Amino acid sequence: MKKNKSIYISSKSLLFLMAYIVVTVLTISSCSSDDVEAGALKEDEWLHPYGTSSYDQILQMNFYTKNHVYLLFNDTLKKERVGTNPDGSPFYNYEDVKLNYKLTGNNGGQEEVFQFNYLSSDTDKKTGTEFVQNQILPHLGGSLFPFSILIVDKINYYVSNASTYYEMTLTNPSVYTGSRCTAIALGNILNMTSDQQVIYQKTILKSIINTQLQSLPSSTFDDFYAYCNAYYSTYAMNDDATAFFKKYPTPYNLGLLDGGYYSYGAPYGFPIYNIKAKSYDLADYTNAVFDYTDESFKAKYGQYPIVMAKFNLLKKIFSEIGVIF
Structure with missing residues (x-):
């Protein structure tokens, strides 16, 4: 007479076996039918908003x-x-x-x-x-x-x-x-x-x-402001103003557009200049970018290299953020 042999399965092996059986059953059941239904598509509320005629x-x-x-x-x-x-x-x-x-x-x-x-x-x-x-x-x-x-x-x-x-x-x-x-x-x-x-x-x-x-790093405009940085929000009169006007006879020589600074001199009184803040300079050039074509801007300011350089710098910045001229 044969003796029955006992089969010993460790707890680790038992867990492995059970996991294998579960995965096998799930795999077989998933392959037993190809009938998979997609859920209803959600309507695009931006394309079909409420209350449109x-x-x-x-x-x-x-x-x-x-x-x-x-x-x-x-x-x-x-x-x-x-x-x-x-x-x-x-x-x-x-x-x-x-x-x-x-x-x-x-x-x-x-x-x-x-x-x-x-x-x-x-x-x-x-x-x-x-x-x-x-x-x-x-x-x-x-x-x-x-x-x-x-x-x-x-x-x-x-x-x-x-x-x-x-x-x-x-x-x-x-x-x-x-x-x-x-x-x-x-x-x-x-x-x-x-x-x-x-x-x-x-x-x-x-x-x-x-x-x-406004969302760009302030350094974006460093090159643009560099030309006039020493003069923004400054003023002078008498001898200092006279020396300034000899060096910069017009706002364009400094790199400013019309209205870039206020000045008074003979015969209206003593010489004085008062230059606006840098934000006004940027606003003036922004207006110029939209008010002039490249050709018309060059025709008016082409003899002033700083003005032309700042105009082209700003157009480059605008192009980089997505402006299409």
Whole structure:
């Protein structure tokens, strides 16, 4: 008679065996059927925002197809009923564009509130869309290129900070550039002449660019400011001013544009100069970049090498952040 032999399995081996059986069963069961159903696709609320009319949708779809930028006429993206209030009225969950949304979550201690007057007619919406399409987007690239554009009649921007003792101050900017949406006020575009539209176009573009410039390292403008750094926010009179005017007979010789400094001399009084702060110098050249072509600027200032160097430096900086001239 044979004796039964006992089989001993260690606890470690037993755990390994059980794990192997589980994996094998799962593998077999997963291969036993190819019927895998995908979940329902979530609708793109930026492309199909809440409350849009059929006409709005035509403009929005065509705009997105051509530019890959979302077009909005209302800051509400989604309105969804999620419950009922104690009084029986419906309770809704809203999702809006959050114009002041910041990736860092830090608003610098400011309280910001936006209210909008919306465009009401299809004609206004069509004209505003064409203005943005033809006059704004062709000049924006790189980091300046927007994720979405909200076209409205008027922007009501309330902001409070320490300097106003936290009282809300109302302004009506032509444009507000947020990280995920740029709002543009185009309520008067129908009443503008073509020349007025060009001026308004430049106002919007400069505002968008200035917002971007504020986020750049201060060293970005070191070369630009270097030419006049010794003279910003300075003044002198009498003999010192006379010596200055002999060295720099015009603002352009120093590298400043029109209005770069105030000066008085004979026959109006004693000689004196008073040079503006560097921020004004940057603003003057920013205006020049948009007001002149390269050819027209050179025709006016070509004999002043410092002016030409600063103009070209600023255009280079603008190009690097995405400005398309």
